Amino acid sequence: MSWFYLFIALPFLYAITVPFLYHKFNPRIHTGWFILIVPLVIFCGLSSYIPAISAGETFCLTFPWIPAYDINAVAYIDGLSLIFALIIAGMGFLVICYSIYYMSKFKEALHNFYIYLLLFMGSMLGLVFSDNIFVLYVFWEMTSISSFLLIAYWYEREKSRSGAQKSLLITVFGGLSMLAGFILLSMITDTYSIREMISKAAIIQSHSLFIPAMILVLLGAFTKSAQFPFSIWLPDAMEAPTPISAYLHSATMVKAGIYLVARCTTIFGGSAAWFWLVTGIGMVTLLYGSINAVRQTDLKALLAYSTIGQLGLIMSLLGLGSAALYSKVGNEGAVYAIAIFAAIFHMLNHSTFKGCLFMAVGIIDHEIGTRDIRKLGGLMHFMPISFLLVLIGSFAMAGLPPFNGFLSKELFFTSLLNAAEMSFFNMNIWGIILVIMAWVASVFTFIYCMIILIKTFLGEKKDYKLKQKEHQAFLSMLMPPLILAILVIVMFFYPNVLVQHLLQPAWVAILPTLAATVPLQIVISPWHGFNTALLLTIGVILAGTLLYKTHEKWRSPYRFYPQTFTINNMYDWVLEKIETCSRAVTNWYMTGFLRDYLVYILGFTILLVGGAAVLFEGLAFEFSRNAAVNMYELLLLSSMVISALTVLLAKSRLTSVIAVGTLGYMMVLFFVLLRAPDLALTQLVVETITTVLFLLCLYHLPKLKRENSPLRFKIVNGVVSVGIGVVMTMVAFSAYSNHSFAPISSFYLNADKLAGARNIVNAILVDFRGFDTMLEILVLTIAGLGVYILIKLQLARGKENEGTK
């Protein structure tokens, strides 16, 4: 047991105390103050691992959960997990700090909010540290669930609920695919540990299940990280309180997919399929996100689409970098691997600048009462600090110096240009197209960054549209975004401190096998001389500025885009279709009529039992051992057939009952002929009593109406009943003809000696199988009770049903 587990367990354990804290101190002290300590402790604790990790060490701790099945909470601490964990704890601290002012202690159910938040924090930490695939899956689903609860935090709102449902359905779908992929991987490698899978990457890549496993795992990553076309849940998730949007839906949870892809790079990377799926989907997502962001009027929706785009960017970088693992790549590997580095770097940068932007937008929303761009403008004079925050955040996102986004964006272009020169994976054709896609997306990114900044803060002040009086937000609410903004600048000027201590180890952790052969080293300088990447950036700025100036003119095509073809509408349509189709199908076969159900059951029996008997050649008749049939028996048999037919054709109940009775008495005669007098007596008594009872009861019933069912029903009924009779008879004859062993009944012949009984039947009933008889007596008792109750107890007589409508 290590102290380390405390860091993961702390949020869960602490969550238990939250209701008590809330009920005891609220509203005197905001519950958030008590929560603040959790991420702080975790952050400090994890920071103590930085020196060791940056020195190249890794730690692996095992906490037994279900050791019998090798499902243990194995915590693996390396550069990759550490950088994610630090973001989770660090952002967690800032977001909780921010939420203390954002979430009113008088109006909100804070205990719920913080419990969900802590659950999420713990699960997310668990996710990044888990080496065991099933434990990883556990935490993965728990982040989905806590995200669901947080999105629907204001559960009275219809939109919150539907947004929460959409996010849960999509992410759980991905989670299940990922689970299936993991199971396939575990079948291929016979291990549940990701590290061991990495060491068996060669086996996986040559296995026939490689592609299915890869696609399934990627589905998990793509749904979680809102990649196209699964991105639709992210804009709807903006119904969550802004601290949550900043935390889960931009900085941490949506990065889980990135984490998974990074982790699995060594397992799947190097293959063309992985390269193209990850790069391609990432690139499409980047374009989709940035183009859609431009037309948004809600600031949070705009940020959501920009997050989608940025996630696509990171994803495509991971894809590009996987080329470093291509088997024939040789020493160029280190060059392509820079893309992986850029991915981690941009991921970190994105967390800082997007967090900053979300919090600033939250302040605007909180103070002004709206976040609609059309209603905002000229806020600079009233909210100078917020202006500064948005300025830093959006410039960093647009990739301008002197902010950290510039550095990673330059690396993105560099990686693309490197990749364009690859001689494999068809990059000679596609390389240039990727570069163009990336450039176009960057232009759009630049445009929406300008929209956020300029539309909101510059221009005329439109106070006539505002409901609340605007004023500069509380200093404490500004503190967390300010810290992030400062980070954005500091990271630009001193990137190499980060590179050395966090990014480099993470890079090595993603590519452990490559790092063993090629040294992975990089030094970043804010100024890297004039090169193609910088030229591309300058092009982005020029084109972006031009297009921004004119964007009112060319925005109209967005309006013409048919709304029915959006993925959102398709999602709604599919969901609705599934429901209506299900209802139609279910209503079609669940008719509520016993007649139909019997047709299904008997028809199924005919097909299955008859089919098996015929298909596997099971029918074989052997009558040579039988005694000859004599005259009496033939007579009896024919009268039995006649009485059975009479039952079917009779016009009155009385006739049918008598015919049934006749059938029974014929049976008695058979018993007599076959020398079983006791059975004959029993049967005689039973038949007599039932016939009399039937006659008594039926006397009180109305006349039998002629059944006027359509011919179709009659034919079906006829076929089914004849069929079932034939099948059962055939199987019975065959079973009789096939007896291969002496039956156990010969044992009972000694009943006299064994049980002291002269009558074998009696001995079987009360001794050899006395238990059966006892239970049958119980059956009769219960049936008697049942009849009594049915007569005596009739709740809600006359009403449809008691209690409910």
Place this chain on the structure above:
Amino acid sequence: MMNNLIILPIIIPIIAGMLMVIGRNMLIFHRLLSLVANISVGLVSVLLIEQIRVDEIQVLNLGGWQAPFGITLVADMFAVMLVLVTAIVTSCCLCYAFSSIGIERERHYFYPLVLFMIAGVNGAFLTGDIFNLFVCFEVMLVASYVLISLGGTRIQLRESIKYILINMISSFFFLAAIAFLYGMTGTLNMAHLSILVAEIGEGGLMTAVAFLFLIVFSLKAGLLLFYWLPGSYSAPPPAIAAIFAALLTKVGVYAIIRVFSLIFYHEPSVTHQFIGILAAITMVLGAMGAIAYGDIKRILTYNVLIGIGFILAGFASFSPAGMSGTVYYLIHDMITKALLFLLGGTIIYLTGTGKLKEMSGLIRLHPQLGWMFFIAALSLAGLPPLSGFIGKIFITRGTFHAGYFWLGGIGLLSSLMVLYSMLKIFMNVFWGYTNFTEETEKGTTKGLLLPIGMLTALTFTLGLGAEGIHEYVDMAVMGLMDPSLYIDAVRGGNPW
């Protein structure tokens, strides 16, 4: 090992029930005794589990008649675990019934009927004789006929007619199947049958007979032939419906597993693959039914079917992993289905309606109920770290291992549909604006939350503490995968 304890889970409920029939109007005595009987059955099964763990499978030849001539009870780990879960689930449902079933039903032999049914259920789990299995089914069914109609409301009478008629037909098929099997082998003892069928081999005729058994048990389990189930499970009051949903279908599942692992296990590519196909269709139809309607009872009953399909998907794979998953999931399903029906019943009880559209915002007044429902919903969908999770992993792994990727895939997708249908209930009933006050409620949750809470705690414990029962599950699986253990225990060293 001969062991007299094995008869107790059958005989204790019968004796207790008979005592209650005699002392008809002492309702406090009824309540106490029914609970005591169930708890003692639970304790007996704990004792038995411990003995099986140490000494392997326990056997009791009733009347001292050597198997295969008399009736033999066989307590292997699988059966006794189910007896224990039955005792736990029934105790919780009884606690729920104390404050919800109403004095009229109590006076009309509700408790003895439940106990008689439990006797049948336990008998079906423990018997080692195929004809005795039939008799135990009869005990269970007749008691369930009375329970389903207990109260005599219109919907109850309408649905019980269908229920009774379909079960009569299935009983007839059961009897015929036993007769055919006896005709071919000349024995009724299941261990003996196993040996003889192995000797004859599963030819065409044997396969046909095996399928006839499959049809019989499928009718009970709700595997494909489930048409009676949605109607009849929504007719009786929640406490009864919960016992039905948790136990009755599971007896059918148990019988399928027992018969197709002990007797008809020679042609898994025919019989077991066919079970897999039926399981897949059942999951699809169940999922369609679950998302089709906006009525709590219907959603819950169709979810019963999905569970059945999923359990048998694991069995169909007929691999150790799939079988472990089946055992885990079977236990999980018994607990969560009872839990859900009790929760659903409580919701209907509070609001006076089962229609989702007419409910909203219940969580403001009933937070505990709401969160327990949420946990139950997640548990039912097999989300971690609740009790369905381990079973889901192993069942999926088993189906993949057997090459039935379609089956595993349908299983996973159906759990998404389960989640969707359950969250539809949760979001409609508990979220949204609260449209009523404490005064306008139709009932209270007084006395109802305790049994629900116990079952919720159980699904948590089984999920997080899966390690705690793995030894027992492993033993159960070992017994199912290797029929010779069962046979040797019954034979007890005698040559057949």
